[in-house]
Amino acid sequence: MTGDQRHRDYEALRDDLAAYALGALPADEAAELEQHLADCRRCRELLRWLSPAVDVLPAAVPQQVPPDSLRENVMAVVRREAAERPRSEAESPDPLPAAETSRPGRGWRRRWARVSLRPATALALAAVLAAGVAGGYAIRGDPGPDAPESSFVEARVLGGNPDVSATLERRGDAATLHVHELPDLPPSKVYEVWIERAGVMEPSTLFVLSENRAGVAAVPGPLEGAERVLVTAEPRGGSREPTGPPLLAAPLQ
């Protein structure tokens, strides 16, 4: 897109930015706008300026008193997980700086964006593209110990970044994803975990990286009948359907 065209479209872009900030842009348009945002400081500034207006909308809502069970249930999980020793440290030996080359090509993202309204198609396409980009290596399951307790599966990296690694630890009907050396994201993005079921991507949890570019994400079940756990980078707050290509994929079966 040329600078001239950008200026001509500026008014239309301002409208799109407002819709985007509200979460009202269809996924394909949102992905295209994000591409533009990456190149256009003016639009980034406008979006940053506008965002607080969206952030305060919840203040307009009638305030309710949550049921006590909400606090009890949240804190029960939190206290249980706080008591568990995270298992990730032992698995993260690699001190290598992540390559800065993991950004997928623009055309690739565009193609993904165009079809992302149809998750099954998008995913199939992404899998094909990823196989090309990554040299066709297959997702490799680790048989793991036969104990019914925990099994570990190594996730494959779909962006072609050799430094990234991830392990999915499955326990019963839930799992924990341990990732290492994923690229740092810009402040407007988080990593989002997806569960793929019958070709459809269901949003799961969000995570960000710690100082050493490692991350741990609990993936609540049910996982039964699901095919894969995937990771994408998404706008802050997460998305309802992927807006970018999957970066990691771990098979569940």
Next chain:
Amino acid sequence: MNQGSNLTPEALSRLADEDLMTLVERKDADAFAVLYDRHGGAAYSLAHRIVGDPGTAEEVAQEAFLSLWRSGDRFDAARGSVRSWTLAVVRNRAIDALRRGAGPAPKLDLDDDALLEAQPSPALTDAEAIRRETAGRVRGALRELPAEQSQALGLAYFGGFTHVEVAEKLGVPLGTVKGRMRLGLEKIRFALTEGMEAEGSDEVLP
């Protein structure tokens, strides 16, 4: 290793959200409980407003808080406040739930008058006072918006409709709907800026 902060609940309750998040990074459950107590009401209320059903609202709010807990190992303030981050997750999850369950249709009116002030609340901290002031300002700004603008904002934000869907619902051209969304948001944004003059340093519209 689960080292608690060794801070008393009173000391924890005096910490800013961002400081609590540094403790949450270290899996400090007590620090997280303080965050829950600060934002649980807003999170649940937003979820309830969107899904219109207490049970689903509770599920949505629970998911959002567990997301915050689990993604807390590097919470970057540049990503926005803890509160807006949490509420953004609530909003997205609530819209998901709405679409999955085809729940009751979302209400369209924004300035419902059962307000923050009605919330039975513990001590009114400074942050809470500012929040209420902000809430008052937002509601004021929303009340002054032309009905068609607040309707477009409400359908998008609380109803989870895309601009195309909003245009179809209202039977007006897409460009009109986009314009309403933008004008409405810009007015709210200017209302916030006016209220923040004391803090200065707010950019002008680029």
